Amino acid sequence: MSAAQPVPPEPETPEPETPEPVPPELADGRHPTNGLDETVHQRHRLGILTITAEAQRAEFGYLREALGLTAGNLSRHLTVLEGAGMVQVEKGYSGRRPRTWVRITGQGREALATELHALTELARRHTAGHGASRG
Amino acid sequence: MAEDGHEPASEAGHGENSERLGSQSDLLTEMKALRRQARAARHAYWFPLALFGLLICASIPFYGQRVPRGVGVVSLSLAGPTLPFLGGYPGFHERGYLAYYWIAALLGGLLATQLWYRWHARRVGLATPALVYLITTAVLTVAAIAVPPLLQLLHEPQILWPNDLVARGMFPFIIIAVGLLALAWAERSRALAVIAVIYAGAALLAGLYNVSNIMPGWTAAVNVLLPAAVLLLAAAGAFATQRWHRSAA
Numbered sequence: 001m002s003a004a005q006p007v008p009p010e011p012e013t014p015e016p017e018t019p020e021p022v023p024p025e026l027a028d029g030r031h032p033t034n035g036l037d038e039t040v041h042q043r044h045r046l047g048i049l050t051i052t053a054e055a056q057r058a059e060f061g062y063l064r065e066a067l068g069l070t071a072g073n074l075s076r077h078l079t080v081l082e083g084a085g086m087v088q089v090e091k092g093y094s095g096r097r098p099r100t101w102v103r104i105t106g107q108g109r110e111a112l113a114t115e116l117h118a119l120t121e122l123a124r125r126h127t128a129g130h131g132a133s134r135g
Numbered sequence: 136m137a138e139d140g141h142e143p144a145s146e147a148g149h150g151e152n153s154e155r156l157g158s159q160s161d162l163l164t165e166m167k168a169l170r171r172q173a174r175a176a177r178h179a180y181w182f183p184l185a186l187f188g189l190l191i192c193a194s195i196p197f198y199g200q201r202v203p204r205g206v207g208v209v210s211l212s213l214a215g216p217t218l219p220f221l222g223g224y225p226g227f228h229e230r231g232y233l234a235y236y237w238i239a240a241l242l243g244g245l246l247a248t249q250l251w252y253r254w255h256a257r258r259v260g261l262a263t264p265a266l267v268y269l270i271t272t273a274v275l276t277v278a279a280i281a282v283p284p285l286l287q288l289l290h291e292p293q294i295l296w297p298n299d300l301v302a303r304g305m306f307p308f309i310i311i312a313v314g315l316l317a318l319a320w321a322e323r324s325r326a327l328a329v330i331a332v333i334y335a336g337a338a339l340l341a342g343l344y345n346v347s348n349i350m351p352g353w354t355a356a357v358n359v360l361l362p363a364a365v366l367l368l369a370a371a372g373a374f375a376t377q378r379w380h381r382s383a384a
Contacts, residue, residue: 043162050166054173054323055261062176062260066169094257101262116166123160 039084040115044069045077049112052087052104060100078102086111175380177263179255180318180327181373183248187311188366190240195359197222197233198304220279222304237307241276245269267321272314279310299343308338308362326376330369337362 040046047067052058064074081087086108090101104112218234249269256262300306312335319328340346341358350357 043165046162046166047169050169051173051261054170055177056256056264057262058173059256059260062173066172099257116163119159119163119166123163126160 037111037115039080039086040111042077044073045081046112046115048074048077048081048102049086049104049108049115052102053109053112057090057101057103060102063102081108084111173261174323175377176259177261178322178324178373178377178380179252179263180322180324181370181377182251182255183244183268183315183318184330184366184370184373186244186247186251187315188363188370190244191308191311191359191363191366194233194236194240194307195356197236198356198359218280219283219301220306221276222307233304238276238280241272241307241310245272245276264321265318268314268318271317272310275310275313279306301342303342303358305338305342305358305362308341309335312338326373330365330373334362334365334369337365 040049044067048063051063051066060071060074063069064071067074069077078087078089082089084107086105088103088105090103092099092101218238221237222233249265252263252265300309312331315331315334316328319325319331341361346357346361347354
């Protein structure tokens, strides 16, 4: 008989940035969740795209304050979006003060429109579901 | 609910899905709020409204230039000053100053507006794509200068001559109106679009009709003051609204 061996603790997994996987019963070809892009769906990255789509370009400081992020976190999200070709980051100076501007690309606009369409469709289904359960 | 106190799998799944769908709905609401907030912070159109309202007011002395005796009959020929779309109507040679005023006012106003939007972008951290507005107004101003000489090359230029629109020298008001519509598009502002349409109506009325006919006691300057008043009142309203939005944020 062998003594019970201590179970090694599971390594901590970082909090996922992407949404939970779509349940199989929803993942048919017609469900709006298929329109959700993991790069865009993350809340803060979606916020960055939403704000930059509203302006010709947005300044790093505005994004940081509007989204309530630290500079490091915002930089990380921008790197992901820039790597996916969804935003362009421009560095420059205003007088002696360094400024970083973020501009959405055509690809970013397209991804945002797809994402918002999918979310709208999901919200519509949610509302319809609630209506049906009440009825 | 099942006897063991657990919901059946399908019901539990339905609950999770409903929760997930609800969170997507919240996300959508949050994004809409971010967009609204960014738009409110970006709006800065009170300045061009005020600027062009003042520029129109400043043009009144030029409209008041007296026509020399014997030249008071409007000539329908295209001979004379070459800037009739900007107020230098053929036959009214003195109105040439008005045309020069409008060239300086329109182009200077554009430059000031461009500088304003650049300064505002640096201040709030969001830039408005004002280039569409600048290009529209600049192209119309250049066209107003270049089209009349080109029309003279035609065999019968009178066919294309917008006689009524240029007779009172108020065609520049129309150029400003079209520019403001382009700015409304750039600013994505329904309020500015409504202002631009109301102003365009006032500008057309001033260009086509003697407004003093319906406003007894007023001089002919009312034709200039009416569109200017629309812009200045709208500028005051826009300034108050934009300031309120900023302080609320």
